[in-house]
Amino acid sequence: MLASWGPWGVLLLSILDSGGIPIVGGVDALVVAVSAIDHRQAFGAATAAIVGSVTGSLVLFYLARKGGEAYLHRHTLSTRGRHLRAWFLEYGLLTVFVPAFVPVIPMPVKIFILSAGALGVSPLRFLIVLTAARIPRYFFLAWLGTRLGADTLPYLRQHLWQLSLLALGLFVVLYFVVTYLHNRSIRASLVK
Numbered sequence: 001m002l003a004s005w006g007p008w009g010v011l012l013l014s015i016l017d018s019g020g021i022p023i024v025g026g027v028d029a030l031v032v033a034v035s036a037i038d039h040r041q042a043f044g045a046a047t048a049a050i051v052g053s054v055t056g057s058l059v060l061f062y063l064a065r066k067g068g069e070a071y072l073h074r075h076t077l078s079t080r081g082r083h084l085r086a087w088f089l090e091y092g093l094l095t096v097f098v099p100a101f102v103p104v105i106p107m108p109v110k111i112f113i114l115s116a117g118a119l120g121v122s123p124l125r126f127l128i129v130l131t132a133a134r135i136p137r138y139f140f141l142a143w144l145g146t147r148l149g150a151d152t153l154p155y156l157r158q159h160l161w162q163l164s165l166l167a168l169g170l171f172v173v174l175y176f177v178v179t180y181l182h183n184r185s186i187r188a189s190l191v192k
Helices: 007-018 027-036 038-073 079-101 109-118 122-159 160-191
Strands: none
Touching: 007 027, 007 038, 027 038, 027 122, 038 109, 038 122, 079 109, 079 122, 079 160, 109 122, 122 160
């Protein structure tokens, strides 16, 4: 039924999925289905998935910010808790970017969205990271849907190992980039 709604169905499903109702792989499959059924709606479906995903994720982010901050603050008062909080504030957005970017692999992005909200990550930084991950993901799935049609999801499942390696490699590269930039900013502040 949602496929017949085209991009509007994708928008609705992506808001629900990103807002906290788990629909594992549903948005990806719907973007592919809409793209395979009507190639002219492919990029509209990708755009709707991006807008819906960001909207739903921001709702979840702000709910965690309001309700989870006091709970997490209480549990991050210990030395170990402070280290975890500092690590997440420095590198935690990588844990949002990688699962939000790589399709098909069911990674628990909602946990990291909740953590980002509760631990006080900047909403603008969160929005930029999430959008930067969702744009290539959904446009790639839409493009693939127009090329492979119904064979898209089997193709992605067939290449699960490569996608897993991509996710791991992407995390490692981004981790070292963030570490380099962090160390560079520390050195620059020490010079001043």
